Amino acid sequence: MMFDNQALERQDLLLLRLEEPIGQSSEFQAKLAPCPNPNCNCGEAVLVIQDGNFDDKKRDLKGIFLLDLEVKQEKLRIKDVDAGFHFNPGYMQFALRNEQMFDAVKAQIRPDDWKVLRQSYYALKAKLIEEVPLEYIDADFGAESLADPSIMFLYHEVFPQARIWNVELDGKVYDLYDMYCVDDKCLCTNMNLNLVIDGKQGYTIFYDYSKSEAKTADTRTLSIEEASRVMAAIFKKYPSFNAMLHEANNRMRLIYRKFRQKNETKLFKKPTPAPQGPSGLGVPFRN
Ligand SMILES: [Zn+2]
C-alpha cells in the first residue's frame, strides 16, 4: 500500500510512500484533480504530487510531479503537460524527475491503492458536482420531456458521478438514487428514491421531502418495515438529507428549464445563414 488516505489531517490529501527515495524524499503529499466536467463519467484525473507539504497555490515545477490517471480502468500515464510548460527553465529537470516518479508508482501500485484513489476521486467529483455553477451545466432531457414535463429524472442521469446515499443494515448494503420532478412550473416536493439492495435494483420508495413521508411503491417486494428502517438509518447518517434533496430538486428544475428554453427557442428560431469569412471560407459558427 503506497497511497494512504487516513494519514493526513486534510481529507482531500493522500500520503504517498515510496520504497526508494526520489531526490531527498520517499514520502510525498498528493492530491487528485478530477476531470472538471460535471456531466461526464470518464474517471480521469491528474495526480499532483508534491515534495513537502501540499500547497494548492504552488504551481511552479520545482518539487512537483504530475501523473495522469484513469481510476475505473486503473490506467496510469505520465502527464502530457501543456506546451507552455516546455518554455519553463526548470522543465527538463521536471521531466526527468517526473519520469522517475511515474516508474516508481507504476512498479509499486497495488489494487488497494487503486481503491484509495477511486474513493478520493469519487469524493472530490461529488463535491465538484455540488459546487459547480449552473451556467456550466448542460443536460439533454430528451424531446419527450418537452411534451410531458411530469416525467421524472434521476439526479445520476445528469450527474453520473454524483453522491450516492447509502447505509448498511443487518449485513445488507442499501444504495439510494434520487429521482425528481423537473417541471419548472411545478413546486411539488414529491420524488422517488430508487433503492438498490446488495447491488440488485428494482425497489422504489415514494418520498415527500417536505414532510419526511415515505411509502413503498410495492409492499410485496419491499416491506413497509424494511423501508422505514432504511429511511431511519438514512436520516441518522445524513442529518440534512431533506435539505439536500430540496437543493438537488431546485438544481434539476433549473437545468431542465435551461434545456427547455434552449430547445423551444430552437424550434421557433428562423435559420440564420452561416457567416462567411473574408477569404470566402466558411467560419465555424456557434451561438
Ligand atoms: Zn471527464
Ligand SMILES: [Zn+2]
Ligand atoms: Zn412536480
